[in-house]
Amino acid sequence: xxxNTAILLTMxxxxxxxxxxxxxxxxxxxxxxxxxxxxxxTFLMVLTILSNVxxxxxxxxxxxxxxPGLDFAFSVEPLGLLFAIVASGLWIITHLYGIGYMRGNxxxxxxxxxxxxxxxxxxVMGIAFASNMFTLFIFYEILTLSTYPLVAHKGTPEAIRGxxxxxxxxxxxxxxxxxxxxxxxxxxxxxxxxxxxxxxxGYIAGPAVAVLLALYAFGIGKAALMPFHRWLPAxxxxxxPVSALLHAVxxxxxxxxxxxxxxxxxxxxxxxxxxxxxxxxxxLAAYTIIAASIIAMTKDNLKARLAYxxxxxxxxxxxxMALATSMGALGGGMHIAMHAMGKITLFMxxxxxxxxxxxxNISQMxxxxxxxxxxxxxxxxxxxxxxxxxxxGGSWSKWLLIVGAADTGQWIMIGVLMVSxxxxxxxxxxxxxxxxxxxxxxxxxxxxxxxxxxxxxxPAITALGTIILFFYAGALQEFLSPIVxxx
Amino acid sequence: MAVVETTRxxxxxxxxxxxxxVLVPLVxxxxxxxxxxxxxxxxxxxxxxxxxxxxxxxxxMQVIDGSIISYQIGGWAPPLGIEYRVDxxxxxxxxxxxxxxxxxxxxxxxxxxxxIPARHHTLFYAAFMLCLTGLLGVTITGDAFNVxxxxxxxxxxxxxxxxxxxxxxxxxxxxxYDYLIMGTIGATFFVIGLGMLYMATGTLNMADLADRxxxxxxxxxxxxxxxxxxxxMGLKIAIYPLHLWLPRAYTFAPSAVTVxxxxxxxxxxxxxxxxxxxxxxxxxxxFEVNTLEFIILPFAILxxxxxxFIAIFQTDFKRMLAYSSIAQIGYMLLGISLLTxxxxxxxxxxxxxxxxxxxxxxxxxxILVLRSGGSFYNRIQGMGKTMPWTSAAIVIGGLSLIxxxxxxxxxxxxxxxxxxxxxxxxxxxxxxxLSSLLAVIYVWRVFEVLYLKAPLAGTxYKEAPLTMxxxxxxxxxxxxxxxxxxxxxxxxxRAAAQGxxxxxxxxx
Numbered sequence: 001x002x003x004n005t006a007i008l009l010t011m012x013x014x015x016x017x018x019x020x021x022x023x024x025x026x027x028x029x030x031x032x033x034x035x036x037x038x039x040x041x042t043f044l045m046v047l048t049i050l051s052n053v054x055x056x057x058x059x060x061x062x063x064x065x066x067x068p069g070l071d072f073a074f075s076v077e078p079l080g081l082l083f084a085i086v087a088s089g090l091w092i093i094t095h096l097y098g099i100g101y102m103r104g105n106x107x108x109x110x111x112x113x114x115x116x117x118x119x120x121x122x123x124v125m126g127i128a129f130a131s132n133m134f135t136l137f138i139f140y141e142i143l144t145l146s147t148y149p150l151v152a153h154k155g156t157p158e159a160i161r162g163x164x165x166x167x168x169x170x171x172x173x174x175x176x177x178x179x180x181x182x183x184x185x186x187x188x189x190x191x192x193x194x195x196x197x198x199x200x201x202g203y204i205a206g207p208a209v210a211v212l213l214a215l216y217a218f219g220i221g222k223a224a225l226m227p228f229h230r231w232l233p234a235x236x237x238x239x240x241p242v243s244a245l246l247h248a249v250x251x252x253x254x255x256x257x258x259x260x261x262x263x264x265x266x267x268x269x270x271x272x273x274x275x276x277x278x279x280x281x282x283x284l285a286a287y288t289i290i291a292a293s294i295i296a297m298t299k300d301n302l303k304a305r306l307a308y309x310x311x312x313x314x315x316x317x318x319x320x321m322a323l324a325t326s327m328g329a330l331g332g333g334m335h336i337a338m339h340a341m342g343k344i345t346l347f348m349x350x351x352x353x354x355x356x357x358x359x360x361n362i363s364q365m366x367x368x369x370x371x372x373x374x375x376x377x378x379x380x381x382x383x384x385x386x387x388x389x390x391x392x393g394g395s396w397s398k399w400l401l402i403v404g405a406a407d408t409g410q411w412i413m414i415g416v417l418m419v420s421x422x423x424x425x426x427x428x429x430x431x432x433x434x435x436x437x438x439x440x441x442x443x444x445x446x447x448x449x450x451x452x453x454x455x456x457x458x459p460a461i462t463a464l465g466t467i468i469l470f471f472y473a474g475a476l477q478e479f480l481s482p483i484v485x486x487x
Numbered sequence: 488m489a490v491v492e493t494t495r496x497x498x499x500x501x502x503x504x505x506x507x508x509v510l511v512p513l514v515x516x517x518x519x520x521x522x523x524x525x526x527x528x529x530x531x532x533x534x535x536x537x538x539x540x541x542x543x544x545x546x547x548m549q550v551i552d553g554s555i556i557s558y559q560i561g562g563w564a565p566p567l568g569i570e571y572r573v574d575x576x577x578x579x580x581x582x583x584x585x586x587x588x589x590x591x592x593x594x595x596x597x598x599x600x601x602x603i604p605a606r607h608h609t610l611f612y613a614a615f616m617l618c619l620t621g622l623l624g625v626t627i628t629g630d631a632f633n634v635x636x637x638x639x640x641x642x643x644x645x646x647x648x649x650x651x652x653x654x655x656x657x658x659x660x661x662x663x664y665d666y667l668i669m670g671t672i673g674a675t676f677f678v679i680g681l682g683m684l685y686m687a688t689g690t691l692n693m694a695d696l697a698d699r700x701x702x703x704x705x706x707x708x709x710x711x712x713x714x715x716x717x718x719x720m721g722l723k724i725a726i727y728p729l730h731l732w733l734p735r736a737y738t739f740a741p742s743a744v745t746v747x748x749x750x751x752x753x754x755x756x757x758x759x760x761x762x763x764x765x766x767x768x769x770x771x772x773x774f775e776v777n778t779l780e781f782i783i784l785p786f787a788i789l790x791x792x793x794x795x796f797i798a799i800f801q802t803d804f805k806r807m808l809a810y811s812s813i814a815q816i817g818y819m820l821l822g823i824s825l826l827t828x829x830x831x832x833x834x835x836x837x838x839x840x841x842x843x844x845x846x847x848x849x850x851x852x853x854i855l856v857l858r859s860g861g862s863f864y865n866r867i868q869g870m871g872k873t874m875p876w877t878s879a880a881i882v883i884g885g886l887s888l889i890x891x892x893x894x895x896x897x898x899x900x901x902x903x904x905x906x907x908x909x910x911x912x913x914x915x916x917x918x919x920x921l922s923s924l925l926a927v928i929y930v931w932r933v934f935e936v937l938y939l940k941a942p943l944a945g946t947x948y949k950e951a952p953l954t955m956x957x958x959x960x961x962x963x964x965x966x967x968x969x970x971x972x973x974x975x976x977x978x979x980x981r982a983a984a985q986g987x988x989x990x991x992x993x994x995x
Binding site: 064066067068072137138141142145149152155160164167168171172175176177179180183184186187 | 886889890891892893898900901902904905908909916917920921923924927931935938939971972973977
């Protein structure tokens with residue numbers, strides 16, 4: 001199949017699935033079946049693109065020109081392709097999990113839920129394949145809007161409040177800061193195309209570079225850089241499949257993906273290194289890494305703890321870009337995949353515990369590991385990957401980030417990454433310890449009582465995924481290498 | 488810029504388009520009253536409106552490249568005779584006005600049934616067509632006094648139309664009365680300004696006026712005239728402190744009238760302001776001598792923030808939209824105050840995009856009111872479930888009002904911010920994006936009311952009739968279409984901006 005057709009289909013298939021969800025809103029099996037087929041088809045389309053293009057790039061597919069010099073256009077490049085593979089692959093698993101979770105948990109409004117979910121995936125594909133910042137921005141906003149109903153899903157006052165925070169911060173930062181950054185960039189360069197080596201060099205100099213970078217860095221609220229991170233914990237009121245795919249993979253990764261794109265293709269790594277404009281961002285990312293980890297330790301609600309862990313891990317990727325070296329950028333790119341696989345495992349395991357026991361707080365989870373061995377095993381593996389221990393995927397991206405920091409002589413950053421690993425240990429492993437070593441409370445079942453199959457199986461699969469990623473990390477690095485190679 | 492002079496030799500119907508633009512709706516109004524049959528009146532009104540829409544398209548096609556059509560009424564040459572003059576700026580406004588009226592009429596047919604007693608329907612359509620005539624006339628004419636005449640035609644018929652809301656809510660009468668007083672003060676100011684200009688120059692043809700003002704420079708009479716005209720139009724535009732008539736008029740008028748007025752009346756007034764400040768008075772004169780930008784700018788920013796804040800705290804959907812309109816007018820004025828090509832382009836494109844956005848939204852409210860009997864938030868809550876199509880269109884309109892990418896509102900906001908950055912007015916760019924966050928708040932309140940609140944107990948509203956849904960959806964989809972395909976809107980707006988900035992040179 002033509003690559004360009006496949007690109008369009010990666011967006012049209014999920015969008016079609018969203019419509020189908022609404023049309024067949026009362027026929028649960030047909031509806032969920034269609035969505036599953038769509039998820040598989042989308043993944044196959046992405047694989048088609050992969051087999052056609054490899055890790056090369058394509059000429060932009062220009063659909064039409066919106067403003068002079070600003071096309072609605074798509075193209076393939078390694079970073080975007082990786083993001084698309086991760087998101088569409090995990091969509092299949094999460095969808096299965098979502099069916100199990102929503103039915104097992106007797107949630108309401110399935111059709112609206114899955115329709116919004118599919119629409120969000122469609123937007124993610126648009127972000128992944130956008131060939132300029134303008135197109136990316138359009139899909140970035142669609143992603144925010146289409147995930148809003150998911151966060152507000154339960155309709156309780158708490159959910160509505162959470163959704164308001166979610167929307168307020170994401171829409172607010174993007175309109176007030178990112179849009180301004182886009183228009184500024186456009187007005188000085190006349191383009192927003194993603195170009196190797198960046199487009200800004202020669203058009204802007206001095207402190208203005210750092211200001212523009214700040215507009216982007218804070219404007220991309222989805223990257224959850226402090227102080228604009230509040231939306232992520234707020235979004236945890238959503239049902240767990242949403243937290244799993246959207247807030248461990250799609251939405252937050254769309255944020256850091258955009259951040260990397262801006263760093264690599266708008267500013268250019270070399271330009272950032274020359275001007276030193278990203279140094280403050282590096283410090284802020286380091287601060288976010290440590291601060292979010294410490295907050296995570298204080299959270300008793302499991303999903304809240306994972307949310308703060310995500311904030312901390314996202315800052316790794318921002319840090320990778322801010323280091324302004326090719327190793328850092330590579331490590332950041334790789335961390336998108338590694339962290340996605342690890343964190344989705346943790347979220348799905350947390351959801352599994354909730355479905356089986358309706359417990360949300362870590363302090364109540366004594367001894368659960370004994371009756372839910374698979375869920376806990378998956379959680380353990382996912383946690384180790386997040387911490388960055390071999391033989392799990394997360395170790396490689398952290399390794400590359402450390403190499404990147406060493407390249408630039410940022411010894412303190414190496415220290416930050418190390419300390420962060422220790423903090424990860426401190427807030428993730430006690431959950432496991434409590435699960436296995438604390439006694440079960442009186443009167444609870446002692447036999448194995450896992451959650452339904454569709455709920456425990458997906459995290460087990462992704463846990464295996466983190467192990468597999470460890471062995472294919474070299475291939476992955478090879479795959480991403482063109483993004484930082486010389487022009 | 489070539490001026491196409493129409494001579495009396497071998498004129499075809501095509502050459503008469505400029506006058507037909509106004510004549511068709513004008514003739515239809517008495518026809519409606521004379522025929523009086525209720526079934527026919529609507530058809531006549533709709534046909535006349537559709538014809539004038541087609542004419543507007545044909546005119547725009549002729550002038551979008553920057554050329555100008557000059558039409559002499561009755562063959563009397565200007566400056567003595569009345570001249571109609573079509574360029575990109577007013578052809579674009581003509582398109583908006585006639586397009587909206589053509590969409591509003593099918594909507595009105597169903598909507599007024601529940602708002603106006605059947606025996607007054609013919610009167611309604613006649614007044615509506617007169618209003619349309621007035622707005623088109625104001626826009627197309629090249630004669631300053633003719634502007635005043637048409638302005639009065641449209642205003643008087645507007646007072647009648649608003650007052651017709653009194654069958655549903657008596658407060659429409661005081662709203663109409665308020666507008667009558669304020670509108671008359673505005674028109675009086677305007678005509679005093681014209682009188683002074685006539686005193687100073689001895690002519691009323693705009694092109695001729697421009698020429699003579701340029702010759703004699705700024706004297707006190709001309710300056711006073713200018714002040715009177717700006718304030719007079721300011722009342723009609725509802726520039727922030729002069730806006731008092733607007734919220735009540737929009738809230739209590741029949742739904743269809745609100746749609747039409749919100750999308751067209753203030754826009755036409757802005758056009759007149761543009762035409763006078765740029766074409767009749769020289770931009771140089773206006774801005775360097777009189778520093779108009781520093782008078783307009785603060786009011787524009789005041790409107791953007793104050794009116795948006797007020798909109799946030801409304802509990803009535805219609806009133807909220809009315810205040811939002813006042814805020815949006817601020818953005819359009821801001822574009823004018825920049826005095827650059829991009830700035831004016833932004834204003835003109837804003838005018839159009841906001842017209843279709845607000846029309847979508849007011850049509851949506853109208854439908855909600857038709858079914859639920861009120862537009863207070865506690866009356867319409869939960870209607871996203873019972874009336875999915877209407878609510879979905881409101882969502883699209885609302886997103887366009889915020890300026891979410893992919894909608895028409897985004898294009899206008901983008902152009903405006905781009906213009907401020909180009910000019911180097913950084914703080915203003917920041918104020919624009921900050922104030923659009925206020926729009927997020929007031930729009931999102933409505934979304935939450937529609938979708939997240941439970942429907943009122945015991946209500947199960949039917950979806951609206953198709954004759955109302957289709958026009959609304961045409962507008963909603965055009966909000967998206969013009970958010971992605973900006974060829975027509977931006978090209979026309981840019982041509983208009985260039986024409987206006989060329990000052991009186993643009994008139995010849």
